[in-house]
Structure formats: structure tokens, C-alpha cells
Amino acid sequence: GFNGDNMIDNSTNCPWYKGWEKEIKAKVTGKTLLEAIDAIEPPKRPTDKPLRLPLQDVYKIGGIGTVPVGRVETGIIKAGMVVTFAPAGVTTEVKSVEMHHEQLVEGTPGDNVGFNVKNVSVKEIRRGNVAGDSKNDPPKGCDSFNAQVIVLNHPGQVGAGYAPVLDCHTAHIACKFSELVNKIDRRTGQSVEDNPKFIKSGDAAIVKMVPSKPMCVE
Structure with missing residues (x-):
């Protein structure tokens, strides 16, 4: 590998190497890294799930209006769709969808899009909000949620009342540890202690968290 053997072209320096094979829809074989990369099947885009x-x-933007920008995670977005922004609670119609200054019929998962919305001011929605289809399981803000937390490097102990700043998709909000539900094994996920008083570096736990302001977690 360091010498470039079997990376792009079949190398004569490795006569012992019989190559690789993998089963996908049909058996695929090859000898080089490039062939192995070409044989990877791209994952299916989750277009069938509700829009997030x-x-x-x-x-x-002058002459156009308010243009939110973000990446489609699931579902599709297209002109004419009525979208809801959570947790802001704003509902509006999408006038157009663009990617790299080109008009799109629809935006699909993985697309970084900008979309023009009707009658919404830039002060009503912000980074961290999540857009969804108002007619198909729209996103909602939450009062609390359970999270699996691993403490990597923290001085001392962490207990209920600790309030770190959490980055969840594009939201950046302080969330309080309201309850340590249980301590778990990092590898298996099995509970090893219920309602621990604290956790420390190296521990993993299920923690009930309460955001300091409305937050969409999905």
C-alpha cells in the first residue's frame, strides 16, 4: 500500500495476492483499491421519510424575500409545499427551491438547498430550527429528551443539574442533566446501575436532558 501496489493498477509485485471478492446483488471480484471503491453500492436516500x-x-435577499438555507436530511422539499418550522411554530408555503443558483424541481436528502418562503420575516425563523412538511408528521420542539452520553474527559464528577451546551444538528443550546436514568456498559449498552448519583470520565449513561429553550431534537 505504501508503495502504491494494487491501489489503482494490478501490481506484479504481489503474485501471492489472489484479489478480493464481495457479495452484493451479484458476486464482484477485483484486485485494486480503486475497483473495491467502485464496487461500493451507494446507500438509498431516505426520500420516503417525512421531511426534516x-x-x-x-x-x-432583495427582490426575493426570506431564504432559509440548509441540508435535506430526510424526505423531499419542493415548490408549493406548506412547511412548518419547529420549534418556532411558523407555517408557510415554499415558493421555490434552489441549489447552487439552479432551480430544482425538488430537493432530496444530501442536497444543500435554499428555498424562498412566503410572508415570513428573517426574525421569525433562525439557525437551529427544523423545517418539515406540515401535512406529514411535522417536527416539534421538545420539553425534555433522553440521551446516551459518554463522558470522555471531564474533571471531577458530573451529576444532576450540570448544564453543558449541546450541538444537535444546527441547534446550539444549553441543556440541563435533570436526571441520571442509568449507567450503561459502553460496549453492550446494557444497564449496570440505575439512578446513579454521578458519572465520571470513561462512563456512559442514559440521561434525561431539559433544554434551556425550545429545541427540536429529531
Whole structure:
């Protein structure tokens, strides 16, 4: 590998190497890394799930209006769709969808899109909000949620009341540890202690968290 053997072209320096094979829809064989990469099947885009689009930014563009920007995580977004922004609770119609200054019929998972919305000011929605289809399981803000937490490097102990800042998709919000539900094994996920008083570096736990302001976790 360091010498470039069997990376792009079949190498004569490794006569002992019989190559690789993998089963996908049919058996595929090859000898080089490039062939192995070419044989990878791309994952299916989750277009069948409800729309979830976390906002990265919101712009006001002269002559166009308010344009939220973000990456489609699941579902599709297209002109004419009525979207809801959570946790802001704003509902509006999508006028157009663009990617790299080109108009799109629809935005699909993985697309970084900008979309123009009707009658919404830039002050009503912000980075961290999540857009969804108002008619198909729209996103909602939550009062609390359970999270699996691993303490990597923290001085001392962490107990209920600790309030770190959490980055969840594009949201950046302080969330309080309201309850340590149980301590778990990092590898198996099995509970090893219920309602621990604290956790420390190296521990993993299920923790009930309460955001300091409305937050969409999905």
C-alpha cells in the first residue's frame, strides 16, 4: 500500500495476492483499491421519510424575500409545499427551491438547498430550527429528551443539574442533566446501575436532558 501496489493498477509485485471478492446483488471480484471503491453500492436516500431540514442560515435577499438555507436530511422539499418550522411554530408555503443558483424541481436528502418562503420575516425563523412538511408528521420542539452520553474527559464528577451546551444538528443550546436514568456498559449498552448519583470520565449513561429553550431534537 505504501508503495502504491494494487491501489489503482494490478501490481506484479504481489503474485501471492489472489484479489478480493464481495457479495452484493451479484458476486464482484477485483484486485485494486480503486475497483473495491467502485464496487461500493451507494446507500438509498431516505426520500420516503417525512421531511426534516435543519436550517443552517436564514437570508433576506432583495427582490426575493426570506431564504432559509440548509441540508435535506430526510424526505423531499419542493415548490408549493406548506412547511412548518419547529420549534418556532411558523407555517408557510415554499415558493421555490434552489441549489447552487439552479432551480430544482425538488430537493432530496444530501442536497444543500435554499428555498424562498412566503410572508415570513428573517426574525421569525433562525439557525437551529427544523423545517418539515406540515401535512406529514411535522417536527416539534421538545420539553425534555433522553440521551446516551459518554463522558470522555471531564474533571471531577458530573451529576444532576450540570448544564453543558449541546450541538444537535444546527441547534446550539444549553441543556440541563435533570436526571441520571442509568449507567450503561459502553460496549453492550446494557444497564449496570440505575439512578446513579454521578458519572465520571470513561462512563456512559442514559440521561434525561431539559433544554434551556425550545429545541427540536429529531
